[in-house]
Amino acid sequence: MTAHPDLLRTPLCDLLGCDVPVILAGMGGVARSELAAAVALAGGYPTLGMVREDPALIASEVAALRRATDKPFAVNLIPAATEPGLLDAQIGTCLDLGVTTFSFFWDVVPDAVERVKKAGCKVLHQIGNIEAARRAEAVGADVLIAQGCEAGGHVHGRTGAFALADSVLTAASVPVVISGGITTGRGLAAALGMGAVGVQCGTAFLATTEAFAHDYHKRRIIDATSEDTVLTDGFVLNWPAGSAVRVLKNSVTAGFGDRLLGHDPAQIPSEVIAYDGDTPRFRQSTDSPMRTTTGELEAMSLYAGQGVDAVTSVVSAGDRLRYMADDARRCLSELQHG
Structure with a gap:
């Protein structure tokens, strides 16, 4: 008897070692070890949000995540918005800890990308326009995350997520992930349907029990x-x-x-x-x-991103990811079978 292939299995799953092509955005302060572990254990791919954090905190959060799960993960840093001495220490700490994947954002800083690539690490680079996509790929990014202006938090470009992704998919030769306003399985299915290998989500995971965000912020999200x-x-x-x-x-x-x-x-x-x-x-x-x-x-x-309409309750990150994945499979199955 032949098993049915998982409609959500994409090259991103093989590249990063996850079961569901959903990346937890590296939200500074919010995406700590508790949230990252919950996403990993539910089959997604976690990113620790360590933007401008002390290397000691990076070390403690990596240790806590590894105690919770042996699943792979990335550490998110923002070279262009970090003092050079601190960035050097952050990257050095990550490499000493055996971190194998980095997630970068904002302006492309070639020295940072090249340093971790020389150490044998993978690089996910979030970009907000086509020129940044070209620069990131040229210096060695393994995955491009096309962030649309619908996204919550820092927004680098001014183009919608799917319009930007369409351009990046045409120009890039590396896998493309879509980010910005995606909080449902329909959004994930749409991304896969246009040729992306996955999505990155922040707002959907901010309103979860494991997120390090204040309860006030979570309540504002679900009411918005x-x-x-x-x-x-x-x-x-x-x-x-x-x-x-x-x-x-x-x-x-x-x-x-x-x-x-x-x-x-x-x-x-x-x-x-x-x-x-x-x-x-x-x-x-x-x-x-x-x-x-x-x-x-x-x-x-x-x-908060523009996908907040669909985030109407605070639930566990695992449940949110499972709801999203199940809904995406249903959407893709309906498309396949009319």
Whole structure:
């Protein structure tokens, strides 16, 4: 008796060692070991969000993830937005720990990609436009993640996810993953149907029990619709000028009025509105509220993609991934059989 092939099995599964072609986005602060392990154990591919984190935290989170599962994973770093000395230490720590896959984002930094490639590692590179896709592939990226402007968090381009992916699929010779606004099995099926090898999801996994995000942020996600999100560079402290993010509307975005873009971080006062332990968090910074955050949570960066309409409850990451996978299989089966 011949087994039916899994409709979700793609080359990404073979390349990364996962069962379902869904990557957990490397959300800074949110995608820690607990969430990464839950996604891995449910068959997806986890990314630890270690953007600008201390190497000691990277080491402890990698150790915690490995205690929870022996499944493969990536570590997400952002070379272009990290002080060079810290980036050097981060990469060095990851290599010393035997991390075999890196996920990079924002501007392509050839030295960073080439360093980890020389060490025998795989590189996933998220890009927001076709030129960045070409640069990332030229320096050795193994997978391109085409991020559309529907995505929550930092958004590098201004093109929709599927329109960008169509261009990248035409131009690239490496596998392409689609990211931005995808929170359902229909989105996953659509991505596979157009030739991508998988999707990357952030918002869908932020509203889960294992995410390190604050419960306030999770509640705002499940109550929101796509019209409650805005793209703005007003939350830009700690990042280069012009770095846009997609967030939920709040008192800060209301204060921007029609001027959602064009904010200069040099002109933004350093006003403390919250704390993580002894660490202050500033109004209009890129920091979103974590489990450990206290203060004016409403005024912080509440990241969310335009796929929030379908995220209506906080569930386990494993359940969310299984729902998505089952729905995608149903959609693909219906397409196959009319």
